[in-house]
Amino acid sequence: MRTIIFATTNQDKLVEIREIMGEAAGEIKTMSEIGFTGEIEENGATFRENASIKAAAVAEYIKREKPEYADAVVLADDSGLEIDFYDKKPGVMSHRWLGERTYPQAMADIIEEMKDVPEEKRTARFVCSIAAAVGEELFTVQETVEGSIGHEIIGENGFGYDPFFYIKEYGCTTAQMSPEQKNEISHRGKAMRAMKKELAERFGL
Numbered sequence: 001m002r003t004i005i006f007a008t009t010n011q012d013k014l015v016e017i018r019e020i021m022g023e024a025a026g027e028i029k030t031m032s033e034i035g036f037t038g039e040i041e042e043n044g045a046t047f048r049e050n051a052s053i054k055a056a057a058v059a060e061y062i063k064r065e066k067p068e069y070a071d072a073v074v075l076a077d078d079s080g081l082e083i084d085f086y087d088k089k090p091g092v093m094s095h096r097w098l099g100e101r102t103y104p105q106a107m108a109d110i111i112e113e114m115k116d117v118p119e120e121k122r123t124a125r126f127v128c129s130i131a132a133a134v135g136e137e138l139f140t141v142q143e144t145v146e147g148s149i150g151h152e153i154i155g156e157n158g159f160g161y162d163p164f165f166y167i168k169e170y171g172c173t174t175a176q177m178s179p180e181q182k183n184e185i186s187h188r189g190k191a192m193r194a195m196k197k198e199l200a201e202r203f204g205l
Contacts, residue, residue, distance in 0.1 A: 049078075051076050080095070
């Protein structure tokens with residue numbers, strides 16, 4: 001298997017990716033592990049655009065500075081939360097929307113603002129786009145998981161907005177799920193499996 005370079009510094013995200021890819025993957029490195037320390041301006045209007053920007057930036061760095069990784073597969077994801085009550089915000093601004101707040105503070109604010117919103121209008125989804133740069137090719141996949149905004153912050157697993165993202169079919173938030181269960185149904189789990197299929201079909205990886 002080729003080395004996979006993932007354009008992230010988020011260790012929680014990397015743990016999920018390694019769990020999802022499993023033995024099917026070769027060595028997985030972060031961009032910082034191969035020396036990429038630059039800032040990538042995520043100025044795309046969509047998740048697909050931001051994922052593509054990140055993958056292309058790391059691929060260009062490899063071409064310029066790290067020829068020993070010329071055969072690597074560069075992957076990048078952009079993911080976030082869309083809340084229908086907020087016209088699908090925060091969306092691509094999911095992390096930057098925090099401002100100076102922590103995730104628990106932001107979730108508490110949203111819960112307070114939505115305290116009188118009925119269940120049928122609390123719908124939300126996590127979205128994940130993954131871009132792959134392989135040689136001269138750059139392509140994306142995108143997946144979602146549907147749920148709703150819960151009335152409390154609950155659960156110790158997961159990260160980000162997981163503790164108030166409620167999935168009715170399972171009767172719990174994604175932060176209450178085991179890593180295996182979450183990876184099975186999550187936006188990132190589905191997107192990584194879709195990307196594995198694309199890489200296999202296109203390149204036999």
